[in-house]
Amino acid sequence: MTAGHMREITYLQAINEALREALAEDPRVFLMGEDIGQHGGAFGVTRGLWDAFGGERVRDTPISENTLAGAALGAALTGMRPVLEIMFLDFSLLALDQIFNEWAKVRYMYGGQCTAPVVLRSPQGGLSWKSAGAHHAQSLEALFVHIPGLKVVFPSTPYDAKGLLKAAIADDNPVIFLEHKAMYGDRGAVPEEPYRVPLGVADVKRAGDDVTVIAAGKMCHFALDAAALLAKEGIAVEVIDPRTLKPLDEETIFASVRKTHRAVLVQEAPRTGGVAAEWGMRIVEACFDWLDAPIVRLAGADVPIPYAHSLEAKVWPRSPDIAEAIRKLVALEI
Amino acid sequence: MTAGHMREITYLQAINEALREALAEDPRVFLMGEDIGQHGGAFGVTRGLWDAFGGERVRDTPISENTLAGAALGAALTGMRPVLEIMFLDFSLLALDQIFNEWAKVRYMYGGQCTAPVVLRSPQGGLSWKSAGAHHAQSLEALFVHIPGLKVVFPSTPYDAKGLLKAAIADDNPVIFLEHKAMYGDRGAVPEEPYRVPLGVADVKRAGDDVTVIAAGKMCHFALDAAALLAKEGIAVEVIDPRTLKPLDEETIFASVRKTHRAVLVQEAPRTGGVAAEWGMRIVEACFDWLDAPIVRLAGADVPIPYAHSLEAKVWPRSPDIAEAIRKLVALEI
Amino acid sequence: MTRSISTETLEQMYEIMWRIRRFEEAAGAFYQAGRVKGGIHASIGQEAVATGVCFALRPGDLITSTHRGHGHHIAKGADLNRLMAELLGKATGYNRGRGGSMHMAAFDVGSLGAFPVVAAGVPVAVGAALGIKMQEQDRVVVAFFGDGAMAQGTLHESINLAALAQAPVIFVCENNQFAVSTRPENSLAVRDKVQWATSYGIPAWSIDGQSVDAVYDTSAEAVERARAGGGPCFIEAMTYRFEGHYFGEPQVYRTREEVDVERRDRDPIARLHDRLLARGVEPTTLDALNQAASEAVEAAVAFAEAGPEPDPETFADEVYSP
Amino acid sequence: MTRSISTETLEQMYEIMWRIRRFEEAAGAFYQAGRVKGGIHASIGQEAVATGVCFALRPGDLITSTHRGHGHHIAKGADLNRLMAELLGKATGYNRGRGGSMHMAAFDVGSLGAFPVVAAGVPVAVGAALGIKMQEQDRVVVAFFGDGAMAQGTLHESINLAALAQAPVIFVCENNQFAVSTRPENSLAVRDKVQWATSYGIPAWSIDGQSVDAVYDTSAEAVERARAGGGPCFIEAMTYRFEGHYFGEPQVYRTREEVDVERRDRDPIARLHDRLLARGVEPTTLDALNQAASEAVEAAVAFAEAGPEPDPETFADEVYSP
Numbered sequence A, B: 001m002t003a004g005h006m007r008e009i010t011y012l013q014a015i016n017e018a019l020r021e022a023l024a025e026d027p028r029v030f031l032m033g034e035d036i037g038q039h040g041g042a043f044g045v046t047r048g049l050w051d052a053f054g055g056e057r058v059r060d061t062p063i064s065e066n067t068l069a070g071a072a073l074g075a076a077l078t079g080m081r082p083v084l085e086i087m088f089l090d091f092s093l094l095a096l097d098q099i100f101n102e103w104a105k106v107r108y109m110y111g112g113q114c115t116a117p118v119v120l121r122s123p124q125g126g127l128s129w130k131s132a133g134a135h136h137a138q139s140l141e142a143l144f145v146h147i148p149g150l151k152v153v154f155p156s157t158p159y160d161a162k163g164l165l166k167a168a169i170a171d172d173n174p175v176i177f178l179e180h181k182a183m184y185g186d187r188g189a190v191p192e193e194p195y196r197v198p199l200g201v202a203d204v205k206r207a208g209d210d211v212t213v214i215a216a217g218k219m220c221h222f223a224l225d226a227a228a229l230l231a232k233e234g235i236a237v238e239v240i241d242p243r244t245l246k247p248l249d250e251e252t253i254f255a256s257v258r259k260t261h262r263a264v265l266v267q268e269a270p271r272t273g274g275v276a277a278e279w280g281m282r283i284v285e286a287c288f289d290w291l292d293a294p295i296v297r298l299a300g301a302d303v304p305i306p307y308a309h310s311l312e313a314k315v316w317p318r319s320p321d322i323a324e325a326i327r328k329l330v331a332l333e334i
Numbered sequence C, D: 001m002t003r004s005i006s007t008e009t010l011e012q013m014y015e016i017m018w019r020i021r022r023f024e025e026a027a028g029a030f031y032q033a034g035r036v037k038g039g040i041h042a043s044i045g046q047e048a049v050a051t052g053v054c055f056a057l058r059p060g061d062l063i064t065s066t067h068r069g070h071g072h073h074i075a076k077g078a079d080l081n082r083l084m085a086e087l088l089g090k091a092t093g094y095n096r097g098r099g100g101s102m103h104m105a106a107f108d109v110g111s112l113g114a115f116p117v118v119a120a121g122v123p124v125a126v127g128a129a130l131g132i133k134m135q136e137q138d139r140v141v142v143a144f145f146g147d148g149a150m151a152q153g154t155l156h157e158s159i160n161l162a163a164l165a166q167a168p169v170i171f172v173c174e175n176n177q178f179a180v181s182t183r184p185e186n187s188l189a190v191r192d193k194v195q196w197a198t199s200y201g202i203p204a205w206s207i208d209g210q211s212v213d214a215v216y217d218t219s220a221e222a223v224e225r226a227r228a229g230g231g232p233c234f235i236e237a238m239t240y241r242f243e244g245h246y247f248g249e250p251q252v253y254r255t256r257e258e259v260d261v262e263r264r265d266r267d268p269i270a271r272l273h274d275r276l277l278a279r280g281v282e283p284t285t286l287d288a289l290n291q292a293a294s295e296a297v298e299a300a301v302a303f304a305e306a307g308p309e310p311d312p313e314t315f316a317d318e319v320y321s322p
Ligand SMILES: Cc1ncc(C[n+]2csc(CCOP(=O)(O)OP(=O)(O)O)c2C)c(N)n1
Pocket: A034, A063, A065, A087, A091, A094, C041, C067, C068, C116, C117, C118, C145, C146, C147, C148, C149, C150, C176, C178, C179, C180, C241, C245
């Protein structure tokens, strides 16, 4: 962690600052996306940047996701460092050919002739964010995590968001930078001085000896809430935020599980085939002999996201669910 | 299993027969795809169908994958039962918006006002299939398996291929029917009479008491080869082919693992975030107390698929790798 | 060609246009009251397009709609009560509360649904038209989409596929001058959409979308052609979005003046009002139609409010069809 | 406008066209011998397009290529040895054996690579042109693609984006009359691509792709324009694919006769041969150029065969950049 002077800013402001610094520091960096210019983006993440850097470096684009992704790559191949915003990650499905088939592969399949320093920034996730429904609230990180050649980042705090985005833009590989839209307003301490949070390094957000909880994004906060609650009940929960979903910081996770002998995995995305399965599988592969109990997974339901609050409330795990799962797990006699 | 008269036909012929029967049985069924008409498709799967059923029911299309997927859905909403061929599954990345955002969700998000009886058939996989390289040999089932609302099928024999495709076309849900392109020439016994293999039912391809191996597609054959080899060494391997990757027949898998106490999972796709992780996680969730050893996962390497044989040979697990992993696992003292 | 729309039909249109506007206003009030949290994209100012197009359709004809789709559904004859209930996420809504504003669908009256992924409904419309053609039915399909959607590749793919297959689909571009904050000249390099569309070998028109007569006339011609087997065609309707992109959107990209001028000079309802007066319809008749529309919307609001929330336990039902 | 290409330049083109053909023939021989298992899409019959376009480019200019991309690379000046070694999957190939025929790339001479996903290279070319423009360089980019690629949405999106941004990219459609088995009239409803492309506000030409002069002339004009800041443009080059879609492809969709006639009457190399003779070049000079091309390709074959296989242990290297 950088020392230096800290202020409280929001997750959104932290991302905005990272973009502003990157634009100021490196003339090769530019932003592109729909309505990111004068309008400042659908969520306001790029607000003020068009005024500061102009329309060449903060480029408004037509609604053409696949071509935008291809164009970002092309610009990168000429030495630029594009940062593409896709308004909601749900719409990145239009661009996966370029992202999976080209961004992820060009360096390898061209035998190292090039690098692909492109960043896709996009908000994902739901959780009562405006009851947005099936096309505006998905958590799709698992798709990106499966593709060799991509890196995937998913910060849970303003500090991590700013530092990871700076690192992502400086990275020579394609990085998928996921923002949780329900966290844009969350506040946290962020240094005034520039800093980077290295990709591929998890953060132990809370230390504890009884059980390891792994959770990213908004779920990490639910896990922390559960941990705070359980502390009063005498259960010491260690909460690990992987921060980078790919490459995964296995060592931090394994060290924790070998200490606590119990793991709870939490993800917002639909259960089947999500990142928690990969976390669990790796723990089984590497820490089986240390496990005192089954690994527990909490996840979004395997359903499209419904609109009505009453239904939406059933889709995602919340801190009481996490607390309850931990209680049961800790009580388990092996 | 249907009794009746059997003949040996190829996996490709089995798929062709399923399509031919479906076209003959149900006027609502039609095929669409690039060069599937007179040309018979890039792999020849639809050969003869254009002659038999004409260009309205075996429709050649322009190269427009996303729109083809959307159009298939639209036709389904008017009561048709389209079967879309995408020439290589790698190109389905262009169509994922329609498949994930629309096919998978319309029924649910429209509150049951409609069904989406669409089938996507597409070859995937590599394994020395013509050294096709990074854009023609991927195994992408994990992407589809993650999305609620889709069913995903991946047969490993001509018998299963025909019966599952018939069931897929008859199903009122969107079904992703994956064909392994390296298996098109594989022969197997198939009844002459029409039959269906129900979706969601795994098949124990070989029974055994010492270890459970779960593998689909081409990997299932490698697992069977390994099992045959190990039988001579006195190791009884049970090989389960899930056949349907979503919904997964957990019961068959759990029953086997509870019997053998050991599980080996094999997938061709890149290791990270593949279906094997989901299988493993579910086994841990449901069968932890029965496990006598860590679950072992064999998978494709986390690399884009290289062109040169010497490199490609390193990417995927083969039967000797599977045999060796089983030997080690069985030898493990807990 | 100008067809002579009967005064009676124009009166019906007048009421429908008021229904749309009142519905949107009610939606806005719900938004203001914090009763609807999802984004609501109102079609105020664009009522003549939905109405003129849908009046040229038969009940069995189909449409695909967009994130700005309330008007399309109302004009196509959907039940106001169930639309409003859906907006509130109630069990009595068309989608049983699962869709909300951006995913409305009314299969009972031929709406295959709103597709809020920009342009995603367009290929679905083409496929529906193919399905219709294969079944030798004389139905047609309308794909509604915006000026911003023109930039999506699927527009090109869809028009191409429809033109090759001579599918009975009418592509209706509602050019309301904005895609969020982006003006058409920054969305699309094509200046003349008619030239562009006709290059696919299909007829195309660019029309005044604030004149419901003009919209109806052109649509009727297009529909007749498509129904008779003449294949697809393209209509650009020039209109204007009076509200923000969604309720509560800041609108830094335009001046209040610009909007005021549009509202004053090009309000499609006011225009139709004047036209009906000129046809000799009594002001009281028009007031009565307006009043009827308001009452229908008020009744819909009451229906929606009275409806139950969806049972939480049903949240996982019907992901799959049995 | 016809520019006067010097006889010397035409002679160089002649040699390059032979290099392409001989290269493809060598690839075919490897295929026949079972030495290359991946699909090989030969550009025999289309040599004038790659050559005429690339001769209008400077070394610093860029191209994106396709699954049928050997010719583009050769014409852009890529090293024959490393191309052939790549075809054989050797460590000495451009991509160190990781790409093969469908993924060739030669960044040293401005090829950003072959993109075998149909039309996928086109937006990459647009982005490269944007990158160039932002860096205020006077380079241009050529996007090669086929007639089948015209149906992809990204063509529309890419031309639109380039036209809006006035990016220096030249869209080159090689209309070789087939997309696998599909004729252009079944791929694309647009009959006049010039009308279509000009609707985006960019210049467009449809030219005889079997005449290297015509290709060169038009390309030179397009390149000059783009380099001077005039923005993108579109060229359709009418050509013909003499071989199957890939070596060994059955070709049920056309008759041997049709191909024979094309080979006899519209061989771009034979045409250039005649044209050079008409310019008074000695037959022996032409033979010598042909001979030189053959020898260069033979040398490339020898180089490729002599090269080592990639070390299997390197298979996982460079998935990520450090
Ligand atoms: C593929 C996709 N990209 C971006 C968005 C976000 N978005 C929603 S509406 C909209 C603008 C659409 O403009 P237009 O097509 O003109 O329709 P209008 O809003 O004017 O009715 C955008 C960019 C989206 N929904 N889908």
